Amino acid sequence: MSKAETILEGLGGFDNIVEIEPCITRLRVQVNDAALVDDAKLKSAGIFGLMKSGTAVQVVVGPEADNIADDIEDLR
């Protein structure tokens, strides 16, 4: 599974994602249901870190954030 696929699954899939905004080193994600976010799955993608505050999730992926966001969009 690609990094983008793993992250998408860890976020609960497209149905759970309101918006993904890449910002240099992180994906800023708004989700519908924070309970559907699978931390272990996200961490298995080799991410640097994870910050969660309610339905706002930040997946720190390093400098390739923009590419990963594009890869995730391509899976749609």
Added chain:
Amino acid sequence: MRVFAPVSGKVVAMEDVPDPVFAQAIVGPGLAIEPDADATKALAPVSGRIAKIHPHAVVIEAEAKGVLAHLGLNTVELNGQGFTLHAADNEDVQAGQIIIEWDPQAVREGGRSAIVPVVAMQAKAEDVHGLVAPGEHVNAGQALLEWD
């Protein structure tokens, strides 16, 4: 490699940046600068190639290292408003060259922090040495970090 201050202002320890990703050095160690109100010109912190530029942030690659300068916190939410780019992706730039113009005071008035983290991306903490102590003032273009 020497990393220069992109803006003038007061140097702040990275752990004191009010953002957990920067404060915990998740993308790397470095120093932050609380910009002066008139620090409207952001300079390239190193000479190299622009790996990625956003209106509010830039990553420059030099000597197989990546240096990130991020203008303010949560400034991605401004969608580029108030930021003028003077460089593009993949462009070669010289340290000290103006790459972004912005208004830190307007960012503050908009309720956001204007602090500028300067990050040695994915560096080991022991390889990055601050050349200006937190609390001191630094001028744009002045040496800020030494990255072994």
